[in-house]
Amino acid sequence: MLSAGIILAGGLSNRYGKKKELENLCGKNVINFSIEAFQKANIPYVVVLDKIFRTTLPYKSTKLFLGFANPGEKRFDSIMNAINKLSEAYKNIVIHDGARPIIYEEDIKQGITLLKNYDGVIIGYPAVDAIKIVKGNTVIKNLSRENVFMVQTPEFIKRDVLMEAIKKINTPYLDDTVSILIKTGYKVKLLRGKRDNIKLTYPEDIYLLKGILKC
Numbered sequence: 684m685l686s687a688g689i690i691l692a693g694g695l696s697n698r699y700g701k702k703k704e705l706e707n708l709c710g711k712n713v714i715n716f717s718i719e720a721f722q723k724a725n726i727p728y729v730v731v732l733d734k735i736f737r738t739t740l741p742y743k744s745t746k747l748f749l750g751f752a753n754p755g756e757k758r759f760d761s762i763m764n765a766i767n768k769l770s771e772a773y774k775n776i777v778i779h780d781g782a783r784p785i786i787y788e789e790d791i792k793q794g795i796t797l798l799k800n801y802d803g804v805i806i807g808y809p810a811v812d813a814i815k816i817v818k819g820n821t822v823i824k825n826l827s828r829e830n831v832f833m834v835q836t837p838e839f840i841k842r843d844v845l846m847e848a849i850k851k852i853n854t855p856y857l858d859d860t861v862s863i864l865i866k867t868g869y870k871v872k873l874l875r876g877k878r879d880n881i882k883l884t885y886p887e888d889i890y891l892l893k894g895i896l897k898c
Contacts (some may be wrong), residue, residue: 686795687773688721688728689765689838690714692736692781693754703883704732704781705739709898712740713883716784722747724791726777730763759855766842776845778860779837782883784892788839794839794874802869803861804839806876807832832873834859835880846867 692704693715699706704714715732721728722866727747731754732740752765762778769776775798777791794804810833814826824844849855855863861871880893881888 684774684798685772686726686775686777687749687769688726688764688777688779688791689752690717690721690728690730690779690781691758691761691765693731693733693761694758694782698884699886699888701710702736705736706889708784708889708892709896713784713892714740715821717779717781717786718787721777721779722789723788726791726795727773727845728777729768731761731765732780732781743780745884757856759857759860762860774842776840777837778840780882781856783836783880784883785877785879785881785895787877787880790874790876791837794837797874798839798841799806801872802841803821803864803871804874804881805834805859805861805871806837806874807834808876808878809833835882840864 696703706713722745727749729749729752731752732848733754737751750768752761752768755761755764766776775795777795779786790806794806797804810828810831814828814831816823816826840860844864845860848863848869851867852863857863857866863873881891883889883892
């Protein structure tokens with residue numbers, strides 16, 4: 684089955700203060716790390732990005748670049764805009780946040796391979812910090828870390844399964860796309876990820892990424 688990637692860069696970056704996917708990291712845009720990973724894995728991809736930012740990206744000549752999609756009101760809307768850009772021939776969808784620059788070619792390939800036996804695949808690693816439920820500024824209860832994982836992207840989903848799952852659910856606006864599959868009873872596999880696959884969210888995160896990448 685053919686696979687295609689969706690690189691998400693349509694958010695407002697309110698917590699970061701400026702367009703984080705276009706932030707300079709080690710001499711190139713943050714999003715370019717994700718683009719290069721898909722190119723190395725030989726996976727065609729669509730980029731979700733507002734029109735005003737598209738001229739700043741220097742990679743449109745590659746044969747793997749399938750075009751841009753417009754951002755939607757929410758993450759799910761952006762994903763659907765990108766899926767609608769894809770030929771029906773692409774049966775496996777790989778969704779990645781463009782603000783996660785440390786993405787590994789082997790993880791992309793392994794996730795796609797796992798779709799042979801699962802409806803969806805998510806990358807994650809075991810929680811290492813204490814987990815609390817908080818209301819306001821008051822800690823309500825503790826949660827056990829056992830069986831708790833911190834999930835990342837890429838997400839890997841069979842296109843046909845996602846379309847069927849959307850029909851079965853009241854709202855698709857969940858925290859991530861595989862949650863739609865989980866909520867509707869489909870089989871989702873966890874692929875052990877790496878802790879350095881952090882998402883650029885706050886200004887201080889850029890220094891963590893520079894430290895990991897040694898630049």
